[in-house]
Amino acid sequence: MLSLVKELCLLNGVSSGEDEVRAFIREKAAPYAETMRTDALGNLIVFKKGAKATGNKLMLTAHMDEVGFIVNDITEDGYLKFAPVGGIDPRVVIGKRVSVGLGRVQGAIGLKAYHLVSAEEEKNVPKFEDMYIDIGARDRADAEAAVSLGALVAFESDAVEFGYGMFKAKAIDDRVGCAVMLKLLEEELPMDCTFVFSTQEEVGTRGALGAAFSVTPEIALVLEGTTAADLPGTDSHRQVAVPGRGPVLSFMDGGTVYDRELFELMRELGEKHQIPWQLKSGISGGNDASAVQRTKEGVRVAAISVAVRYLHAPSSVACVQDFDHMHALARKWIEAVACL
Template identity: 40%
Template sequence: MKELIKKLVECIGPSGFEHIVRDVIKDEIAPFVDEMHVDALGNLIARKGTRKESGLRVMLSAHMDEIGIIATHIDENGFVRFTTVGGVFPRNCPGGRVRFMNGAQGVIGTERAESADKAYTIEQLFIDVGASSRTDCPVKVGDVAAFDRPMLDLGNRLVAKAMDDRISVAAQIETLRRLKDTPHEVYFVFSVQEEVGLRGATTAAYGVDPDVGIAVDITMTGDTPRGTKMEVALGKGPAIKVRDGRMLSDPRLVKLMVEAAEKAGIPYQMEVLEGGTTDASVIQLTRAGVPSGCVSIPCRYVHSPSEMVDIRDVEHAVRLLLEILSNPILL
């Protein structure tokens, strides 16, 4: 799976511009799906299985997009001013490298600091693409870029940009490939524009009209020095979400996931996340309401260019998803 993960995380796909990632996923899953299509916003929606008597229409959603930047102005000396696409922290930017969709690369520089103890704002940053004037700058206003960094393999731990949420994309692809016998009609949604407000999952869920929704996404951890107070740790298994900043998981699904993990002997943790949310929060609000939950993969340094996950958590997340999908879901 490492090879697949590497392929996915090294693609450029900021919110709204996911077609490169989508093409990779299509190739990976084509032999295993019953049908797939791309909707109006660019979500990739793949169906596997037909609904048997004890089955439901189940929607899984992992988002393809990543945080990135978008050019707002090219100044007279060819420096590119930019703003963020999704939750990019200015503190993670200086010295970072970016790659635009058109192939142009650049490095992020900073204005002279107003004072040493004050953090930079995004307006104080710029991208140097090696140009010397507005006319020879290969970037124009509205062009989009992602952070540029190869994946680092530390054994069980992998580090890359866009682990959020390509690691879940990888988990969904793997689940789709391994899923043999399911009573459900399972829709594997690879959603767009999650990082800018869960927009893809909103329309995908309306289109799929599922009975149950499960997001697959990353969650933060509390296992780094003087970090956030949070119970989730890397390497202790997938986290079953009870709540996050924008939703409460359906308690029946939480119970079902816990029981599935225990029955199959899969390590798991309970997740209570104070901020942030996932596709599940909008799936839940769709039409007349969709009982929804989330299987999370613990991830350190979220929304930095070096997000870290544990490959064992990914494997266990796949097993948990397979366990859930292979059995009746009784709510």
């Protein structure tokens, strides 16, 4: 599982530019798919037959996209101006390495030199419009030869293990969900399953909405990364989830109230099979479930997440064991749903 997560995290797939991730997943999924298609929004929809023929009853989804930026101007001096794609904290990006466009032009995010900052400016969080990307261009002509307006910008980050079973990379949210679905595709499944590798989750769960209308499932399982705040200075009741304590189960978040029966089933399976799990204690955030749940006459939804520190940052951190436990719990849950 870890090697697959590593490979996926090293790919660039800022929302609306998931092509590289989709091509990788398509190649990995092809030997196990009954059918496979890409829809108008770029979702990769893979159907695999299981031991029990249930058609489109169950859909699993994980999003391929990651947060990043988009180039919206080039200065006379050859610096790139940009806007965020998805929710990014401007405090975490200054000085970070990025790659721009399909050619992966290398750059760094810059800001006014510190010795020029006024006392008043020092008190405030810099805004994205005050930052720029330095690609080493001498002037606008140089920059325009390498980069076009509208080019997507992704963080550059290694994918490495460190410490006591921890893993650091960009885009763990939600390449870990994609990796779990690829592993499930390799297995003999107890029922028919439709796997949706969705697009544009980070800018409003847009891909999943179209995919769910197309697939029309009765039940859906969302595999995600979620916020961990187990950090110094954070009160215990605000920590939400902790890496290493198992997959995170949600009863409600900022976009969805999850199906009670499916949620309780998940908890029971974790206890029965001794798979560690934890509850997401904060009612915040959201994922593809909010779009899928509202599709047509409604869809019953459940979610399993991995706790991720520094979500939507150049380097996120998660626990390797949680990846395997997420896969194990998802597998047991599919087996139980096949009997519903």
